[in-house]
Amino acid sequence: MHWFAGLEAVCRTDVQLRHHTWYRLGGPARWFLTPRDETELIEVLRRCRAHHIDWRLLGRGANVLVRDAGFDGAVIHLTGPFWEAVRYEGATVHAAGGALFHHLVKDTLKRGLCGLEALAGVPGSMGGIVRMNAGGKYGEIAQFVREVRVIEPDGSTGARARAAIGFRYRHTDLDGCTVTHVVLDLALGDAAAAQARFKTIWKEKYASQPPLSVRSAGCVFKNPTGQSAGRLIDQAGLKGCRIGGAEFSTIHANFIVASPDATAADVINLMQLAKDRVRSATGLELQAEVEIW
Ligand code: EPU
Numbered sequence: 001m002h003w004f005a006g007l008e009a010v011c012r013t014d015v016q017l018r019h020h021t022w023y024r025l026g027g028p029a030r031w032f033l034t035p036r037d038e039t040e041l042i043e044v045l046r047r048c049r050a051h052h053i054d055w056r057l058l059g060r061g062a063n064v065l066v067r068d069a070g071f072d073g074a075v076i077h078l079t080g081p082f083w084e085a086v087r088y089e090g091a092t093v094h095a096a097g098g099a100l101f102h103h104l105v106k107d108t109l110k111r112g113l114c115g116l117e118a119l120a121g122v123p124g125s126m127g128g129i130v131r132m133n134a135g136g137k138y139g140e141i142a143q144f145v146r147e148v149r150v151i152e153p154d155g156s157t158g159a160r161a162r163a164a165i166g167f168r169y170r171h172t173d174l175d176g177c178t179v180t181h182v183v184l185d186l187a188l189g190d191a192a193a194a195q196a197r198f199k200t201i202w203k204e205k206y207a208s209q210p211p212l213s214v215r216s217a218g219c220v221f222k223n224p225t226g227q228s229a230g231r232l233i234d235q236a237g238l239k240g241c242r243i244g245g246a247e248f249s250t251i252h253a254n255f256i257v258a259s260p261d262a263t264a265a266d267v268i269n270l271m272q273l274a275k276d277r278v279r280s281a282t283g284l285e286l287q288a289e290v291e292i293w
Contacts, residue, residue, distance in 0.1 A: 003051040010034050021061030023217050025264045027070025037082040038180055046155055048074055057178055059128030063217050064291050068264045071293045093184040097127030112191035115144050117198035121205045127179035133167050138201055142167035149181040170222050210249045215258040221286040230254035236277040243269045
C-alpha cells in the first residue's frame, strides 16, 4: 500500500511544477497534493512525517525556482475555496493561507481599509507572504500581522502571536511551519488617499522593474544590510549578462528573467556568477531570496 492510501482524490504523481511557478521552469514533483481543508492537510503532513517523505509547501510560486530534475518528494498546494477564504470584521482581515495576496490588497482598498497599499505589486499567497515577510520600500507584511495559525513542524496546531513569529527582513521563524490562517489589522482611513498611494507605488515599482509579463521570481537576492543587491550586481557589470536563456534584467539587475528556452540551471549558474563577482568586488556574500527546490 502506498503512503497516500485513502488520499488518492487529492494526490497526483509526476506533476510538472513549471505550471505552478512564475518562472515556469524546472521538472516535476514526484507527488503533488491538494488537500481540501485543514483536516486533510494535517493528515497529509502526518503521513509525510510517518513515511519520512520530504515535502514543500507551494504557495503561488512567486518566489520559487524548481531545479530541472524536479522535486523528489511531496509538494503540497493550498488552493480552492477553503484555502482562499477571506473574512472581514471591521478593520480586521482573516485570510486563509492560500488567499491570493494581490487580490486581497485590492479588495481591502475597495472596502476602505488602509495599510496594504504599501505592498502594491507584491505577488504571492497570504501564507507565503507572511513566511518570508514580503514587502518593499514602503512596508512589509509584518506591520499588519496580529497573529497566524500554523501547523508546526511536529504536526501540532496553534496560534502564534506576532511576537512569536520572529519577523525580520525577508525572514521569519516560520521555517517548516504551514501557515493556515493569517489575521491582519488594517485601519479605517482615507480610502481615496490609500487608493492613490497604491497606484503611485505600483507605477514606481513597474517603472524600475521588469513587467509582470516577463518570467522572473522578483528579486533573486536579499539586500545586504545598507546595500542594494541590484546596484551591486549592476556595478559588477552583469546587467544584461546572459547564460543560456536566462539574463540579468537590463531594467533591474536583481531580477533574472527567463526566455522560453531557459532552464533552471541557467538561472542557478547566473546566481553563482553574481555571488562570485560581487564577493570579489566587495567582499559581500549575496544571499538568495528566491527559494531553490
Ligand atoms: N539600482 C541600480 N541598478 C539596478 C537596480 C537598482 O543601480 O540594476 C539602484 C537603484 O537605482 C536604487 C537602488 O539600487 O538607487 C535600490 O533599488 P530599488 O529602489 O529598485 O530597490 P531594491 O532595494 O533593489 C527592493 C526590494 C524589491 C522591492 C523594491 C521596491 C529586496 C531584495 N528588493 O528592491 O523587492 O520591489 O525594493 O520597494 O528587498 C522582491 O523582494 O522580490 C523585490 C523585487
